[in-house]
Amino acid sequence: MKHSRRYYSNLKAIDKFKNYDVIEGVDLLKETSTAKFDESIEISVNLGVNPKYSEQMVRGTVILPHGTGKKIRVLVLTQGEKVKEAEEANADYVGLEEYIKKIQDGWFEFDVLIVSPDVMKFVGKLGRVLGPKGLMPNPKSGTVTDNIGNAVKDSKAGKISFRVDKYGIIHSAIGKASFDKEKLVDNVKTMVKTVMKLKPIGLKGQYIRKITLSSTQGPGIKIDKQSVLN
Numbered sequence: 001m002k003h004s005r006r007y008y009s010n011l012k013a014i015d016k017f018k019n020y021d022v023i024e025g026v027d028l029l030k031e032t033s034t035a036k037f038d039e040s041i042e043i044s045v046n047l048g049v050n051p052k053y054s055e056q057m058v059r060g061t062v063i064l065p066h067g068t069g070k071k072i073r074v075l076v077l078t079q080g081e082k083v084k085e086a087e088e089a090n091a092d093y094v095g096l097e098e099y100i101k102k103i104q105d106g107w108f109e110f111d112v113l114i115v116s117p118d119v120m121k122f123v124g125k126l127g128r129v130l131g132p133k134g135l136m137p138n139p140k141s142g143t144v145t146d147n148i149g150n151a152v153k154d155s156k157a158g159k160i161s162f163r164v165d166k167y168g169i170i171h172s173a174i175g176k177a178s179f180d181k182e183k184l185v186d187n188v189k190t191m192v193k194t195v196m197k198l199k200p201i202g203l204k205g206q207y208i209r210k211i212t213l214s215s216t217q218g219p220g221i222k223i224d225k226q227s228v229l230n
Contacts, residue, residue: 019224026184032218033177039216045170046210059163062194066183067158069176075110082148089152112155114143192228
């Protein structure tokens with residue numbers, strides 16, 4: 001992959017063999033986020049799991065204390081009294097049949113899809129298009145629920161879903177380069193501690209192997225996991 005001169009200039013500021021203290025690493029991350037736009041900050045957590053086995057599939061949700069810095073667009077598919085509940089919670093889109101048709105026609109102008117259990121029979125047929133985009137609602141992530149109002153508010157407040165990929169890595173946005181250092185550190189710690197709580201029972205060997213922070217156009221910075229967990 002080709003990179004810009006700015007990328008290679010920032011790369012020189014980073015010791016690729018060093019695991020940085022989380023505060024020091026976030027400082028360096030902000031210094032090397034030099035694009036002309038507000039870069040997103042992403043965390044990658046390498047786990048010692050094999051997602052091929054269902055008992056080692058790590059997935060969950062987390063409400064970041066300072067959000068991700070991104071405006072979350074929420075679509076609610078429901079009917080009856082739940083429509084009003086979703087609207088009062090400030091969902092961006094609320095409905096059922098009209099939005100199912102729009103999604104079938106290729107519309108994906110939303111970041112989170114929340115549905116009430118009674119309409120899952122209609123939503124199930126969308127799995128083929130929603131699944132690859134990570135938008136398929138799931139009870140474990142709180143996106144299939146009777147408590148529509150709280151689910152919408154949590155999503156708007158920065159609740160995100162994550163799952164380990166086939167390589168055993170969790171990737172997630174945890175803020176913007178414009179965030180104060182303290183906010184980014186809080187979000188990193190919250191994310192990693194949430195992942196720690198999801199350690200598969202009976203897993204042998206090292207669970208969290210590596211933590212890396214990066215900006216949209218910047219190089220990765222390895223973080224000492226003990227500085228996060230402590």
